[in-house]
Amino acid sequence: MLNFLDAPHTLHLASLEVGHHLYWEIGGLKVHGQVFLVSWFVIGLLVVASLLATRNIQRIPSGIQNFMEYALEFVRDLARNQLGEKEYRPWVPFIGTLFLFIFVSNWSGALIPWKLIKLPEGELAAPTNDINTTVALALLVSLAYFYAGFSRKGLGYFAKYIQPTPILLPIAILEDFTKPLSLSFRLFGNILADELVVAVLVLLVPLFVPLPVMLLGLFTSAIQALVFATLAAAYIHEAIEGHGEEEHG
Amino acid sequence: MEIFWQLATGAALLGTEVAEEGGGFGLNFDILETNLINLSIVIAVVVYFGKGFLSNILGERRSAIETAIKEAEQRKQIAASALAEQQQKLAQAQNEAAKIRASAEDSAKAARDSILVKAEQDIQRMRETAAQEMGSDQERVINELRQRIAIMAMQRAENEIPSRLNDDVQQRLVNSSIAQLEAS
Numbered sequence: 001m002l003n004f005l006d007a008p009h010t011l012h013l014a015s016l017e018v019g020h021h022l023y024w025e026i027g028g029l030k031v032h033g034q035v036f037l038v039s040w041f042v043i044g045l046l047v048v049a050s051l052l053a054t055r056n057i058q059r060i061p062s063g064i065q066n067f068m069e070y071a072l073e074f075v076r077d078l079a080r081n082q083l084g085e086k087e088y089r090p091w092v093p094f095i096g097t098l099f100l101f102i103f104v105s106n107w108s109g110a111l112i113p114w115k116l117i118k119l120p121e122g123e124l125a126a127p128t129n130d131i132n133t134t135v136a137l138a139l140l141v142s143l144a145y146f147y148a149g150f151s152r153k154g155l156g157y158f159a160k161y162i163q164p165t166p167i168l169l170p171i172a173i174l175e176d177f178t179k180p181l182s183l184s185f186r187l188f189g190n191i192l193a194d195e196l197v198v199a200v201l202v203l204l205v206p207l208f209v210p211l212p213v214m215l216l217g218l219f220t221s222a223i224q225a226l227v228f229a230t231l232a233a234a235y236i237h238e239a240i241e242g243h244g245e246e247e248h249g
Numbered sequence: 250m251e252i253f254w255q256l257a258t259g260a261a262l263l264g265t266e267v268a269e270e271g272g273g274f275g276l277n278f279d280i281l282e283t284n285l286i287n288l289s290i291v292i293a294v295v296v297y298f299g300k301g302f303l304s305n306i307l308g309e310r311r312s313a314i315e316t317a318i319k320e321a322e323q324r325k326q327i328a329a330s331a332l333a334e335q336q337q338k339l340a341q342a343q344n345e346a347a348k349i350r351a352s353a354e355d356s357a358k359a360a361r362d363s364i365l366v367k368a369e370q371d372i373q374r375m376r377e378t379a380a381q382e383m384g385s386d387q388e389r390v391i392n393e394l395r396q397r398i399a400i401m402a403m404q405r406a407e408n409e410i411p412s413r414l415n416d417d418v419q420q421r422l423v424n425s426s427i428a429q430l431e432a433s
Contacts, residue, residue, distance in 0.1 A: 060315050066307045111292055115283040118275040198284075206281045214291045 022122040032130055034119055039127040042104045075099050075229070082233030087240055091233065094144055098137060099229035102128055106191055106221030110214065126221075129195055134188040138180035141232040145179075149239035157239070179235055183228060190224045 022033035053068035061069050075096035080088040082095075109126020117124055127133045149157040161172040194217040201210040277283055 060311065060318065062311060066311055067303070070307060070310055111288065111295065113283050113285055113288045116277055116285075118273075118277040120273055202284045202287065206284070207286060208290075210284070210287050211290060214287060215294065218291070218295065 020122045022119045032122070032132060034122045034124050035127045035130045035133055038105070038108065038114070038124050039133070042101060042108055042127065045104060045108070046100055071100065072096065078226070078229055079233050082230060083237045083240070087237070088233075091144075091148075091236055095229050095233050095236075098141070098232055099225055102137070102187065102228050103222060103225035105133075106225055107218065109191065109195060110217050110221055125195055126191055128187055128224075129192040131184065131188045134184040135180070137187070137228070138184035141183060141235060142176070142180045144232065145235040145239040148236045152240050160239075183231060187224050187228050190220055194220055 022037075023030050024033040024036070025031075049064065049068060053065045057065060076088070076092050078099065079092045079095045082088075083091055105126045105128045109129060114124035146157075149160070153159075161169055194213075197213055198210050198217060201213055280286060
């Protein structure tokens with residue numbers, strides 16, 4: 001649908017390959033290979049960083065240990081701000097993973113010259129610019145908050161649908177669908193749009209003009225990761241606390 | 250694991266297939282097309298500013314942790330010395346307590362002995378007075394009994410006399426009495 005962007009092929013400038021994917025067929029499923037490749041790269045990056053940080057743990061942290069501890073502290077504070085002092089601990093790994101994965105994905109898409117590597121079809125980019133990735137992440141968030149609600153209240157979790165008044169039941173049910181929808185589309189849209197804008201600008205003026213947009217893209221990417229993780233934590237908190245019962249702050 | 254293996258083989262297969270078709274994996278060194286210049290500038294900017302920012306924050310964090318650990322260690326030392334002091338005081342107090350206890354036991358023993366001795370004396374004295382009283386009572390009772398018996402004997406005698414005494418008997422009695430008097 002965005003194939004009109006391929007038009008300047010004749011000008012021998014950069015070509016945009018939106019909608020082209022490196023398809024792998026696994027058990028009858030067509031998967032987007034380039035997303036997997038970059039996801040593996042991101043996962044590997046995170047794992048290696050974690051291993052390096054914890055390989056030689058010092059009492060007074062320095063170097064990468066210090067950096068990763070800082071990152072951990074950041075995610076922990078994020079989870080604590082949303083979930084509250086009492087509940088946040090078990091959710092730090094989940095929310096931290098979301099944040100770190102999305103953040104590193106976004107920045108790897110914005111910083112690493114993936115186009116150096118030519119694929120048979122499609123091109124390497126941030127995994128989060130593929131709707132499948134973001135939908136998967138958003139559905140994980142949905143599962144997480146349902147799990148949180150049920151494990152906390154059992155079937156009483158359904159009571160929140162008719163609180164404060166049963167009239168809002170349809171809206172409450174609708175919310176469960178709009179939450180993953182908005183989460184996934186927000187992230188996907190922002191990242192893809194940013195990459196497209198940069199790509200189009202590069203297409204038109206290859207040098208220097210895209211720079212502000214690229215820097216802005218870095219900023220947006222970071223913000224989007226933060227927003228996703230924060231919203232995930234907020235949804236989990238909402239499921240744990242219920243509607244307006246013991247809400248504080 | 251299975252799925253990863255499948256993925257890997259699938260990737261390899263697909264890669265070779267597509268490579269045969271002419272696309273294939275490869276490297277693209279077209280500087281403009283790969284946006285290399287802009288990216289390197291962005292990376293340079295990020296590294297330049299990010300490094301300053303990060304090293305600043307991380308340094309602060311490190312020094313904060315260092316001071317926190319140092320303070321904690323100082324507090325630990327202070328606490329340890331206070332503990333030692335208090336333990337010493339405790340030992341002293343225990344010593345004192347033992348001393349007080351020993352002296353208290355001594356005095357208790359002395360008091361017990363003195364009380365025992367006194368009690369024994371008292372018992373002795375009471376026994377003596379009791380024995381005395383008993384002796385005097387016995388004497389009194391015996392005297393009384395004696396008197397009563399004498400009186401009763403006299404009465405019986407007086408009662409018997411008129412019935413058994415006649416002139417003949419009286420004559421003999423008087424004579425024997427006179428004979429007795431003469432003999433003596």
